[in-house]
Amino acid sequence: MSLLNETHAPALRSWVASANQPGADFPIQNLPFAVFRRAGSDETFRGGVAIGDQIVDLRMAASRAALSPQSLRFAAACGDSSLNRFMAMGPDAWGALRLALSRALRTGAPERELLSACLVPQSDAEYTVPAKIGDYTDFYTSIHHATSVGKLFRPESPLMPNYKWVPIGYHGRASSIQVSGQGFNRPVGQTMAPGKSEPDFGPCKRLDYELELGIYVGTGNQSCSSVPMDQAESHVFGLCLLNDWSARDVQAWEYQPLGPFLSKNFATTVSPWIVTLEALAPYRVPFARPEGDPQPLPYLDTPANRAGGAFDVQLQVLLESERMRSAGSAPAQLSATSYRHAYWTVAQLLAHHTVGGCNLQPGDLFGSGTLSGPTPDQAGALIELTSGGKEPLSLPDGDSRTYLLDGDTVIMRGWCEKPGTARIGFGECRGTVLPAKQS
Ligand SMILES: O=C(O)/C=C/C(=O)CC(=O)CC(=O)O
Numbered sequence: 384m385s386l387l388n389e390t391h392a393p394a395l396r397s398w399v400a401s402a403n404q405p406g407a408d409f410p411i412q413n414l415p416f417a418v419f420r421r422a423g424s425d426e427t428f429r430g431g432v433a434i435g436d437q438i439v440d441l442r443m444a445a446s447r448a449a450l451s452p453q454s455l456r457f458a459a460a461c462g463d464s465s466l467n468r469f470m471a472m473g474p475d476a477w478g479a480l481r482l483a484l485s486r487a488l489r490t491g492a493p494e495r496e497l498l499s500a501c502l503v504p505q506s507d508a509e510y511t512v513p514a515k516i517g518d519y520t521d522f523y524t525s526i527h528h529a530t531s532v533g534k535l536f537r538p539e540s541p542l543m544p545n546y547k548w549v550p551i552g553y554h555g556r557a558s559s560i561q562v563s564g565q566g567f568n569r570p571v572g573q574t575m576a577p578g579k580s581e582p583d584f585g586p587c588k589r590l591d592y593e594l595e596l597g598i599y600v601g602t603g604n605q606s607c608s609s610v611p612m613d614q615a616e617s618h619v620f621g622l623c624l625l626n627d628w629s630a631r632d633v634q635a636w637e638y639q640p641l642g643p644f645l646s647k648n649f650a651t652t653v654s655p656w657i658v659t660l661e662a663l664a665p666y667r668v669p670f671a672r673p674e675g676d677p678q679p680l681p682y683l684d685t686p687a688n689r690a691g692g693a694f695d696v697q698l699q700v701l702l703e704s705e706r707m708r709s710a711g712s713a714p715a716q717l718s719a720t721s722y723r724h725a726y727w728t729v730a731q732l733l734a735h736h737t738v739g740g741c742n743l744q745p746g747d748l749f750g751s752g753t754l755s756g757p758t759p760d761q762a763g764a765l766i767e768l769t770s771g772g773k774e775p776l777s778l779p780d781g782d783s784r785t786y787l788l789d790g791d792t793v794i795m796r797g798w799c800e801k802p803g804t805a806r807i808g809f810g811e812c813r814g815t816v817l818p819a820k821q822s
């Protein structure tokens with residue numbers, strides 16, 4: 384059975400002209416969701432869908448009956464200040480609203496007159512985290528990241544013997560997840576300098592980013608039940624970009640034996656737009672274990688997962704320093720990779736998370752884990768790109784970095800493209816390091 388349908392047809396064009404520009408992140412084949420309002424207004428936040436450089440205000444579209452009658456209750460659910468109610472409605476509802484929007488936004492659609500009054504320019508909008516995230520779990524799905532970071536943290540045992548069998552993760556902190564465009568203060572904490580016997584306390588000196596994708600749970604599961612692999616993807620609403628800011632010096636001192644704690648709980652930045660799993664269907668790729676690696680245990684293995692459980696999402700990290708901003712120069716690319724290199728798929732993460740009976744809830748978020756690719760220039764964090772801070776990275780303006788400085792803005796971008804298929808993008812995930820708070 385093909386996962387493709389009429390909403391993926393590469394020939395589709397929209398009456399919103401900006402959606403048809405080559406290279407646009409939000410053509411009619413994408414239709415990602417966010418929660419927004421007019422910037423600086425006291426309007427309530429509500430759900431919207433991106434088309435070109437505009438947002439379809441779904442609350443207004445529902446109240447003006449600007450979409451097909453069958454889809455109006457789904458659009459109305461998106462009128463809430465978070466997408467949780469819509470996420471809980473499940474894949475049939477998500478698919479029905481996507482189809483209604485695809486048809487109404489096409490060139491020649493009779494809905495044009497009503498729907499064009501429901502558009503808000505993205506340049507006028509501000510966003511919020513699109514779901515009430517009850518729980519956040521961060522995984523570790525890049526074997527390349529796990530191996531190179533493991534060498535730095537544990538030279539004697541870089542890749543733990545469990546790695547190829549268990550999707551490794553830890554329970555993260557939902558309250559400090561913020562939407563793209565915001566800043567956060569450099570964290571302070573305990574660190575242990577080499578050769579010392581007592582920790583220091585002060586601002587983090589090794590502040591890093593982590594290039595990840597966020598995975599939003601749509602429908603949950605009952606506690607003491609598990610979601611089998613062949614149903615796992617039907618519980619996933621979609622993907623976003625995610626930056627898991629990490630205080631490496633705090634991490635190195637605190638992480639044993641229970642894993643990261645304060646080193647990763649002060650800020651996590653997500654992109655505003657969630658690209659649905661349905662929109663990503665054309666960019667599925669086979670998931671193959673390298674020759675000689677063990678096959679996953681049966682509860683993590685299905686023919687469908689092997690055939691197309693991975694997604695080829697292109698990813699890029701850029702740095703814009705204060706110096707670049709004042710000189711008006713373009714941000715510098717630090718690395719680029721693809722999600723296809725991950726060792727565990729979205730379905731495996733969800734099936735594994737629930738196998739012991741853990742209940743997921745609509746709006747829960749997973750981080751994929753740092754998405755480093757196989758070559759050193761594909762690393763998703765500075766700790767890898769600078770070999771643990773020992774080899775500074777040269778920037779095009781003559782500046783260099785080991786770890787992040789105050790005023791640095793980290794920008795992440797993602798997109799999918801494939802010959803004969805539309806290109807779709809994730810927009811941006813950007814966050815800025817502000818100085819530590821003086822106590
Ligand atoms: O102890 C280690 O090997 C490293 C752990 C992490 O950095 C945790 C993490 O955030 C995992 C990831 O993003 O891939």
Ligand SMILES: [Ca+2]
Pocket residue numbers: 521522593595627750752753
């Ligand atoms: Ca992480």
Ligand SMILES: [Mg+2]
Pocket residue numbers: 555626627628647648649650651
């Ligand atoms: Mg974090």
